[in-house]
Amino acid sequence: QKPSLCIVWLQAYLRRFYGYQSTTDRQRRATDSKADQLTELFAKVQEMQRFFGLPASGELTEETLAVMRKPRCGLSDAEPFGETLRWKQSTLSYNYSPIIPASQVKKVFKEAWKLWADVTPIHFRKRSRREADIVISFYNHEDHSPFDGKGGILAHAFLPGFGIGGDVHFDADEDWSFNATGYNLFSVAVHEFGHALGLPHSPDPGAVMYPAYNFVPKSDLQLSLRDVKDVQHMYGESEGPSFPLTRPPPRTPDKCDPDLSFDAVTELQQEVLFFKDRFMWRKHPNFDKIGITLINSLWPDSIPSKLDAAYQNVEMNLMVFFKGDQYWVIRQLRLEDGFPKNISSLGFPPRVKSVDAALHIRNDRHTVFFTGHECWRYNEVNNTMESPTAVAQQWPGVPTPLDAAVSYEGQ
Template identity: 60%
Template sequence: NPSRFPQEYLHHFYGYQPEPDRRKRAAASRDDSHQTRGFCDKVKKMQRFFGLTPDGKLSQETLTVMKKPRCGLSDVEPHGATVRWTKRTISYRTLKNQACHRKTSRTLKAIRTALKLWSSVSLIRFRRREAKEADVSIAFVSGDHGDGSPFSGKGGALAHAFLPGLGIGGDVHFDSAEEWTLNSTGISLPVVAAHEFGHALGLSHSPDPGSIMYPAYNFAPSLELSFDDVKSIQHLYGENPNFHLQSLKRPPPKTPDKCDPDLSFDAVTELQQEVVFFKDRFMWRKHPSFVETRITLISNLWSNSVPSHLDAVYENVEKNFILFFKGDQYWKVQQLILQEGFPRNISDLGFPSRIKSVDAALHFRDDRYTVFFTGHECWRYNELRAVMEGSPMLIEQHWLEIPFPIDAAVYYEGFVNFFKGNKQYKYDFGQNRVVSVSSANDLMDCEMGKSNKHAL
């Protein structure tokens, strides 16, 4: 039942307790505002966790994120140093089963890869056992498999794990109905296994979208723990001395922080009432009605149809589509769905073959045109007629005092904001000049030294 889905999702992952039917009927004659308020609060909590606008409404994008494949564990049961293994060597075994019987050696390799992520940074060790008893039992199961948390078939919950402990404690279950793979097609077993083993070692879900412990499934080309994952596991089990030396050369990746004074952006665009800032595989959304600008994954909203590390993005509000640019390709998305025939080459928009990428796209809603910036040139694109107008102009002649090549540009509250490195240039059309220069993250809510680390 589609109307029950959000209730079930919030019940399972955010502790929402719907009124039992009998009490509901009795309450309906009085006032159900308390019930509605409780539901809205849980929707807001979920929206904050995923970096959505926390308005408590079941918008299309909120439902899209709810329907994304994810881990089966709740997002609101934090547990820190209280639940962990008291020993340093953990035994594991994989249970024989029909679902992946043919691929046993590849499955084992994926599991070893995922376990090694955690053991290479901490003092924990894993030993495989053939015997019946092991600390961590790994199984591919389907539907109701006797632990009170049935799987629902393809999509939805991909896997779940139990916190360290005796019996079922530490065990990891994968839904055999999923299309498990070792790469980016289907659902990547190493990625999901790394996440679930984090739980089996005592870690809870993280609201940091760069963390392997983030609950939504997200395929990243290189499987590695984030800076926060490393700190969390070392807090429980100590630091591997070999890792210490490696990390001096190549520290684990940190999720970009909106309050970092050196922050720069890949692209910035208006999106309905919001301004959206893109960086690597992340984005921040600034909404006029909400103070806090939260980080989320680009793929949370546009699944994997849109690439990371973008060059430029803009929304044509009138025709209700968004264009994303990377290298010589562009993607067209309408209502969160990639349109057929995309990505296409940017030459389709009228760029000559010498132009290999776009630095920034600046869309003017009211005048229905877009300015593209490439190196030291800018181009004017007529959105109504869908043609490039005339020949390119020099940025230094048309946009005085703007350094080039630029990173991003957006029209915001009557000014054009240009971004280059960690600087933002506010440009006044009327005076045809830069009226102020500030840090690139000036539009983020950083006045109190806040960062991505937010209390839910």
């Protein structure tokens, strides 16, 4: 994009989701300098970066732009929601006008409401006539928050109240689906129904109320502990037979948990990345805060969760990830053609089924792979694997098997 178009797009994004006010919005006095405007724009970019767990540099890094381009909900991430914006009655009615198979939509919406009903004293009832507390629609409408065609904003909802309050709108131009193709209706519906109950966006990447689209199979999708606490703070706990839940709400990993172990650790330019399940923490030397975000916020749909190992090959500008007997190679945030491949293509014998950890040694241009009690030396220049040796012999005092390994500040 041309720089001028990029600035216009950036301002529109920050205006919609973070309350940025451009010059025309505020009718600035002639004495207001361009530097002041850039300072405010810089501050809003930092606010967005902090929300998504990115280093708050204020710069439009490739990672920042990748997050901004992700499909998402149309509501603001910064708009305060008051506790008074909630329903007073314990039974809410809803109806909808689907543009996709009605029988499947009926089941999806019923199951999406059930996730919220299981943890609150609220009951949801479908009505066949249009008059209902919550009206669900599929269309590109003419309200003050129009949609933007395919991708971008997928849906939005209105806070509880009379008239349009509580209503949920899905973008009719999207490729809605009931599986992993297109945009999964169930995943988006659970999120938007949370807004219809009065919940704001959550910066917790494990929460249903996180603003960016993230596909989770329906059988695995649960309200997180953060979602449950937030909605119960507004409405109280469920009094039904399904509470307490048969499956406890999942917790987003806490970096301060004394029992925490990492799946993998690697450098990424100046940062160190720590991976756990579908999450990662990013430690930057210039920032004290260590933010948590989703792996797929940086590498959409290419890197799996629950990794075994990872490393950065600085000389070749590559990131390499391992899970099971497969490995993925990323260059400039994009998956290289032909990947994933089997780890046997690196020279591992059939008896090696996975890699525990990987350690890239820049000065020697080689990588050490740890598998059980053995370690393997891989020459990155010649693409050859040496015979294994015992970890105890090469790395005395290092326990096996390893969880992760990383070269940090040359050590």
